[in-house]
Amino acid sequence: MSVRLDIAFFASSLVSSYWNGAATYYRGMVKALNDLGHRITFFEPDAYERQSHRDMPDPEWASVVVYRPTLDDVHRSLSRAARADLVIKASGVGVFDEVLEREVLSLKRPGTQVIFWDVDAPATLERVRRNPQDPFRPLIPKYDLVLTYGGGLPVVERYRALGARDCVPIYNALDPATHHPVAPRPRFRSQLSFLGNRLPDREARVEEYFLKAARLFPGGDFLLAGSGWGDKELPPNVRYLGHLGTAEHNAFNCSAGAVLNICRDSMAENGFSPATRVFEAAGAGACIITDCWTGIEQFFAPGREILVADSGEAVARLLGELTRERCAAIGVNAYHRVSAQHTYAHRARQFEEILGIARDKAPALAGVAP
Structure with missing residues (x-):
């Protein structure tokens, strides 16, 4: 029987691309994971005027929780995420990143994994290299897995050298339902x-x-x-x-x-x-x-x-x-x-393979050439 996960995802924003270049990556991955039956709660802070510059409403394929940029609201969101099967902390949330990177690890328990998903791995690794006292550095080996959205073998090797249990790139991709040919303007x-x-x-x-x-x-x-x-x-x-x-x-x-x-x-x-x-x-x-x-x-x-x-x-x-x-x-x-x-359907299947999730019979990828 295929596994269906409840996933808590802490990142910058799903609903706004305003000063948030990773928005379409998050949307593509979250939507494709939902298509495979996983349930995602996306936690994002009300910061950097992103909520006043939304370019999409709350989607049907994820539950969006917008929290105030206060320490109390961060901890309330973490408490809510404690019920998840999988907790993901993305890099560059922009509000209380150090707190989140530390505190999501307290949610680990039997049957619950905690993953760090780095959407700017070269910059993160350079920051840690320059500052051996960076608070994120000793946390790296404590995560069950590090995912990145780029970087290839050079990034993988650098994360492993810092003690990561494993590091796997899941690259950017295409959501053909969102980005496709249209008439020129x-x-x-x-x-x-x-x-x-x-x-x-x-x-x-x-x-x-x-x-x-x-x-x-x-x-x-x-x-x-x-x-x-x-x-x-x-x-x-x-x-x-x-x-x-x-x-x-x-x-x-x-x-x-x-x-x-x-x-x-x-x-x-x-x-x-x-x-x-x-x-x-x-x-x-x-x-x-x-x-x-x-x-x-x-x-x-x-x-x-x-x-x-x-x-x-x-x-x-x-x-x-x-x-x-x-x-x-x-x-x-x-x-x-x-x-x-290179569609997000391909990337979502890769995500499942990385986590060891087996499917009884994988359906054909919708809209993808054989």
């Missing part, structure tokens, strides 16, 4: 579009791969979306949209000649860390240009399913060479690859 038309919040460890790469490319290709039409870029000096051929809710991501990806992916510094240096938006764009059938990072070929075939650039000059050169027909072909190839191998 004039508002989002461009030759090259980039979507990403302004972050300190991403800005220099945005300047190199996007803004520099725009300056080198002055006849092109460039579109920038994401929070925090309002006071950034932009080339005249770059139009800025501001924060873009997830409901508009499909139209954004389907309206551009090409969509640019730019990794954060730590992700690019470590490799094996495809961003959620790569899979979203592929699911929309977009032609993706990405900056260089180790492990790209594990997910997409360079030159056939994705284009790779090592500089702003390379991005500008690609834009000068691309035809509408080639963009369309690359987008179609990426769509078929992501649908066949």
Whole structure:
């Protein structure tokens, strides 16, 4: 008989993508786990104005508990989570992370596992390396398992060296019911579009791969979306949209000649860390240009399913060479690859395999090519 788990999940936010790049990852994983019969209670703090910038109502496939950013409410949420079969603490909740990382471990008991799910493993590992007194460091061996959403073998080896019982990456993926081809919109038309919040460890790469490319290709039409870029000096051929809710991501990806992916510094240096938006764009059938990072070929075939650039000059050169027909072909190839191998249905099955959950007979993955 297949196991159905009650899962308590502490993370930044399921219902708001506002300053919360991991939102679509959480949504994809939680929804796919619910589809397999697991029951998820998602605990998120009322912080960083996320609740006033929701881009979805409470979903049918999870119970969302929004708690006040106070120590009392944190402990009340932990008490409620004590009834779960599995407790997950994600990195970067943003409120009382040290308390949660310590206190979720008190919920371990026979039949209940506690997992740390790191959605920014390179940054976490670098922080712990720089500070041997980091309070998270001695807690790592106490978790039953560490999951990450990227990083590959380098991250696995570093976590194991810190005493983790095991570390397994569960990569970003596509929810084909959420991200898919739609009709283009004039508002989002461009030759090259980039979507990403302004972050300190991403800005220099945005300047190199996007803004520099725009300056080198002055006849092109460039579109920038994401929070925090309002006071950034932009080339005249770059139009800025501001924060873009997830409901508009499909139209954004389907309206551009090409969509640019730019990794954060730590992700690019470590490799094996495809961003959620790569899979979203592929699911929309977009032609993706990405900056260089180790492990790209594990997910997409360079030159056939994705284009790779090592500089702003390379991005500008690609834009000068691309035809509408080639963009369309690359987008179609990426769509078929992501649908066949990289959906959250695949990732949820991987999650069950990691936990040793057996299924009597696994149903066919809905919407996924054989």
